[in-house]
Amino acid sequence: MVDSKSTTGEDKEQSFETDGSRYSEVNPDRPLEFSREKRDEMIRKSAKRVQDHLERLPEGPAANLDHAHQKAEQLRESVPREPTAYDDLLDTLFEDAIAHSAANPHPKFLAYVPGGGLFHAALADFVANATNRYVGTWVEAPALVAIETNVVKWFCDLLGYPEDAFGLLTSGGSMANLVATITAREERLADDFLDGVIYTSDQSHHSVAKAALLAGFPSENVRSIATDDEFRIDVDALESAIEEDRDAGKDPFLVVGTAGSTNTGAVDDLDALADLCNREDLWLHADGAYGGFFALTEKGSEQLDGLDRCDSITVDPHKGLFLPYGTGALLVRDVEALARTHSVDANYLPDWDPESGTVDFSQLGPEQSRDFRGLRAWLPLKMHGVDAFRDTLAEKLELAEQATDCLRQLENVEIVAEPQLSTLAFRVNPPGVEGEALDALNEELLEVINSRGRIHLSGTTLDGEFAVRICVLGYRTHREHVADSLEEIERVISEVTR
Numbered sequence: 001m002v003d004s005k006s007t008t009g010e011d012k013e014q015s016f017e018t019d020g021s022r023y024s025e026v027n028p029d030r031p032l033e034f035s036r037e038k039r040d041e042m043i044r045k046s047a048k049r050v051q052d053h054l055e056r057l058p059e060g061p062a063a064n065l066d067h068a069h070q071k072a073e074q075l076r077e078s079v080p081r082e083p084t085a086y087d088d089l090l091d092t093l094f095e096d097a098i099a100h101s102a103a104n105p106h107p108k109f110l111a112y113v114p115g116g117g118l119f120h121a122a123l124a125d126f127v128a129n130a131t132n133r134y135v136g137t138w139v140e141a142p143a144l145v146a147i148e149t150n151v152v153k154w155f156c157d158l159l160g161y162p163e164d165a166f167g168l169l170t171s172g173g174s175m176a177n178l179v180a181t182i183t184a185r186e187e188r189l190a191d192d193f194l195d196g197v198i199y200t201s202d203q204s205h206h207s208v209a210k211a212a213l214l215a216g217f218p219s220e221n222v223r224s225i226a227t228d229d230e231f232r233i234d235v236d237a238l239e240s241a242i243e244e245d246r247d248a249g250k251d252p253f254l255v256v257g258t259a260g261s262t263n264t265g266a267v268d269d270l271d272a273l274a275d276l277c278n279r280e281d282l283w284l285h286a287d288g289a290y291g292g293f294f295a296l297t298e299k300g301s302e303q304l305d306g307l308d309r310c311d312s313i314t315v316d317p318h319k320g321l322f323l324p325y326g327t328g329a330l331l332v333r334d335v336e337a338l339a340r341t342h343s344v345d346a347n348y349l350p351d352w353d354p355e356s357g358t359v360d361f362s363q364l365g366p367e368q369s370r371d372f373r374g375l376r377a378w379l380p381l382k383m384h385g386v387d388a389f390r391d392t393l394a395e396k397l398e399l400a401e402q403a404t405d406c407l408r409q410l411e412n413v414e415i416v417a418e419p420q421l422s423t424l425a426f427r428v429n430p431p432g433v434e435g436e437a438l439d440a441l442n443e444e445l446l447e448v449i450n451s452r453g454r455i456h457l458s459g460t461t462l463d464g465e466f467a468v469r470i471c472v473l474g475y476r477t478h479r480e481h482v483a484d485s486l487e488e489i490e491r492v493i494s495e496v497t498r
Contacts, residue, residue, distance in 0.1 A: 118475065
């Protein structure tokens with residue numbers, strides 16, 4: 001029997017307790033275990049770096065990509081054989097890697113659809129990852145699964161779904177769209193499904209087409225339906241395409257409506273889509289990864305009318321609820337459809353009865369091993385209550401409207417896409433400049449704006465013409481940040497058009 005108070009080598013810095021509560025960081029027999037003192041030290045150093053980073057964030061660049069490629073090349077290395085000091089690793093992360101990237105949480109990061117990264121959600125991840133409990137099955141951690149179950153039920157309630165609706169948290173909207181596509185395939189098509197046809201708009205996210213590909217459909221089975229002058233799907237054109245495909249012996253089964261497009265924030269007429277899908281017995285999925293949670297607000301609820309009629313909905317809490325990247329969700333009206341699609345038996349898995357009132361998330365989606373995503377949503381919602389999120393989202397809608405009004409007053413500026421939610425698109429359009437030259441001018445405008453680092457915007461192509469995008473969604477972005485950003489845009493417009 002080993003004496004827990006004895007030492008067996010000069011390289012062991014102190015004694016050990018047999019209950020595992022205390023191990024030396026240099027014990028050669030337990031090389032991956034740190035003493036409490038060492039863990040405390042690492043936590044303090046990490047916290048200081050993060051706090052310093054967040055304090056400097058608002059005054060720093062919205063993106064710092066000038067030498068990012070060179071930094072990336074410098075960080076290429078072979079498998080490490082020797083240990084590196086923790087301080088040195090923090091230097092690498094904060095000075096060489098994080099510092100040379102797009103600063104998505106920056107208050108003037110108005111490009112794409114940013115991930116918020118609430119600080120206390122990061123603390124939830126720390127707790128979840130450090131305690132490292134498995135939440136894929138109920139029997140392993142019933143109380144923790146119940147917490148994540150609450151989160152999913154809350155999302156269903158916030159989006160107007162009935163009480164018996166449910167779903168699961170995913171890594172993001174792309175995975176949610178994939179799970180929805182496979183579920184719709186299983187619910188609406190036979191085993192020989194290669195004549196199945198999917199319909200979506202020409203403004204839909206590329207993950208819709210990718211989901212179809214991964215679900216086993218040829219690319220030609222995805223129909224891209226034209227949009228109107230507000231970039232919303234043309235429902236009459238959709239109905240005609242469905243009829244033509246049926247006449248040709250195809251099997252229409254899924255319509256994917258857009259509830260806030262990446263390009264312009266456009267929202268399809270979900271009520272009209274629901275009516276059509278009911279008549280045609282098609283599965284209606286709403287891709288609300290960006291826009292879905294705006295349903296919490298008065299304006300957003302009006303824009304998203306009909307969302308609750310969809311068979312399934314993708315939402316990204318790492319967008320609309322400002323959580324860290326890696327937090328998506330798929331909500332479904334009929335949770336049994338998820339179970340019918342994804343539930344499998346194995347002699348090493350616990351039995352699960354969907355009627356039991358318990359939840360096995362591993363039987364509702366493709367992931368057996370999965371992280372405890374629910375905690376990073378549960379903690380902020382419990383700390384603040386949902387009204388804080390509703391008010392913050394309403395602020396973003398208002399800021400987008402104000403930005404549009406200010407841009408409209410600038411000389412030679414054309415609003416290409418009015419904000420249906422919190423995204424808008426514009427371009428400079430001075431007299432005498434047309435075609436490729438006009439596109440080049442707007443590309444130059446974007447390049448100059450972003451090269452200065454004070455704000456960060458993005459570009460896209462709409463109706464064959466290059467436009468500059470603004471998306472207001474960061475929880476740190478407020479009126480003064482949008483005002484500063486518009487001043488910067490006006491200065492650069494004056495320079496590139498004079």
